[in-house]
Amino acid sequence: MKKLMLTILLLPVLSFSQEMNNEKLQEIYTSVSDSIQGNKGAWQFFIKEVQLVSFTDTNHNRMRIISPIADSNTLDDALIKAALVANFHTALDVKYAVSDGVLWAVFIHPLKELSEHQVRDALSQVYHANINFGTTFASTSLSFPWLGEEVKESKETIRLKKNKI
Numbered sequence: 001m002k003k004l005m006l007t008i009l010l011l012p013v014l015s016f017s018q019e020m021n022n023e024k025l026q027e028i029y030t031s032v033s034d035s036i037q038g039n040k041g042a043w044q045f046f047i048k049e050v051q052l053v054s055f056t057d058t059n060h061n062r063m064r065i066i067s068p069i070a071d072s073n074t075l076d077d078a079l080i081k082a083a084l085v086a087n088f089h090t091a092l093d094v095k096y097a098v099s100d101g102v103l104w105a106v107f108i109h110p111l112k113e114l115s116e117h118q119v120r121d122a123l124s125q126v127y128h129a130n131i132n133f134g135t136t137f138a139s140t141s142l143s144f145p146w147l148g149e150e151v152k153e154s155k156e157t158i159r160l161k162k163n164k165i
Contacts, residue, residue, distance in 0.1 A: 004112050009081070017091045018113070018114065018115040018116070019036055019112050020063075020112055020113070020114040020115070020119065021058070021111070021112070022041050022056055022058065023091035024116065024119075025039065025040075025043075025054065025063070025119065026040055026043070026058065028116060028119050028120065028123075029043050029045050029054065029123075031048055032047060032123055032155055033045035033046060033052075034047060034048065034049075040059075041055065041056045041058070042054075042055050042056075047123065047127050048127070050067060050127055050130050050131060051067060051068060052065060052066070052067045052123065052126060052127070053066050053067070053068075054066070056111055057102065058101075058110075058111065061110050061111050061113075062076055062108070062109075062110060062111060063108070063109055063110075063111040063114070063155045064106060064107060064108045064109075065106075065107045065123060066104045066105065066106050066107075066126070067104060067105045067126045067127065067129070067130040068102050068103075068104055069096075069102075069103045069104060069105060069130050069133050070102070070103045071101060071102065071103075072101050072102055072103045073101055074123050075103060079134065082137060083096035083103070083133070083137065084096070085137075086137030086138070090136065090137050090138040090139065091105075091125075091129055091137065091138070091139050092125060092140055093107060093121070093122060093139065094106060094107050094122070094125040094126050094129040094139040095107075095127050096129065096133070097139075103133070105125075105126045105127075105129035105130045105133070105139070107122040107126050108127070109122070109127060112136070117138075124139075124140070125139035125140060127139060128141070
């Protein structure tokens, strides 16, 4: 009986869901940007001189926020490797990716399931991933702990592991 009462009391809260759409995105982007161009479903805007672009596909319930960082052909192997490591540890909800010869900071998510708070957080993370590329590679002040250079397997350890497989 207690479970039934709890379910009845929580039902209105549980059934409320945020349905993000292009109109709400436009309001959010306009409120945080220095300037904005485009129309519903495709925007280009600037936050503190950093360019961001957002696209939605309402038919497939997808959206993305991206920010160009550099010509990918100018990046050396060390920077590319550092970006891949950052994707695992410090980029969090944003990832570094290459497309059409450009290195991007990228946030991709189902559209309808997003809350306003998540969109604002995504904008902050894309912005910070862009400006922190080449230094901390961080999208927030948070990072997952890792052992990095302190834990290097010797060639002998790798050889032994391969032989066991």
